Amino acid sequence: MAAMHGGYKTVSRPYNGGAFFRVEETVTRHGDQEFVRHVVRHPGGVAVVALSGRSAVCVEQYRPAVQRILLEVPAGRPKPGEDPEQTGRRELLEETGCEPTEMVHLTRFYNAPCFCDGVSEVFVTRVRFANEASLPAEDLPTHVRLIDLDDVEYLIRQGAIVDAKTIIALLLARSWCLQASGEST
């Protein structure tokens, strides 16, 4: 399969080698029943909602698996020896140039437990800017976007945010902000 989108051309071929994940066949027994499932063993990842005021620092990046540029919260897989918070701090800095302050763990979830064991950890943090006005778009890398938390549900409904970890991270960060500011959800 080949496709060209926004300057990206991706060509695919079958693969059974040493990807960062591996495929296994599982056999589960429960009483007299036995069932076979095929699963992906995946190292998981860490996502960070980096807030400047009520805006989240997001990134646009091309995803070969879906052959589209997606709007996502900064995220990545752990390097050897990293704990989830370290991974999140490193990925945020690498992808956006933003430095986090305190990292608050928001949630953890399985992206697709019907076939994959990968866990996503989600943190929220405030980046080192006094307010939104001091984080002008022109000082950010070209792939960085500031998303107002109040626009998140609209952007999900419009199909502008379609990445599961980003949907979950931004919806829960919005609630976290509301609770932090003493409002009710």
Next chain:
Amino acid sequence: MAAMHGGYKTVSRPYNGGAFFRVEETVTRHGDQEFVRHVVRHPGGVAVVALSGRSAVCVEQYRPAVQRILLEVPAGRPKPGEDPEQTGRRELLEETGCEPTEMVHLTRFYNAPCFCDGVSEVFVTRVRFANEASLPAEDLPTHVRLIDLDDVEYLIRQGAIVDAKTIIALLLARSWCLQASGEST
């Protein structure tokens, strides 16, 4: 790897055959850059938030990939020739015995676009019961649970709901209910 949990024993082994998904290697060119990624081609799925009053009909099921029993909204993969709404209606009936009324499309998302192309479609519907009182727990299959939408964020924070599609479906269904009833979010 073998593990025993709640009467389920699962044994895994490496597998490179004909699972319902397949693994591919992709090569993407962008200008002078070239990068290689390994991706999973997945048929995607359909999830349904089936509401009785302000409660969602959920199911507990064992997931061999994570070797845990998870609380999830009813969902499944499309059969040949089905459109997403048909898949959702069939899965809801098969998994819970509940019949949907009108199916409203809530959203679609990629579970893990960093390595997998699978799309989840999410519908919300009201099941054929006049009110919650007429849907007594004792008449439901033993794996069915009624989850109050007002408890969803608490259950996510507690780690009782850890499935991405379920988190997204229930959070958006709560907003849908609030909007349908004329309240603000």
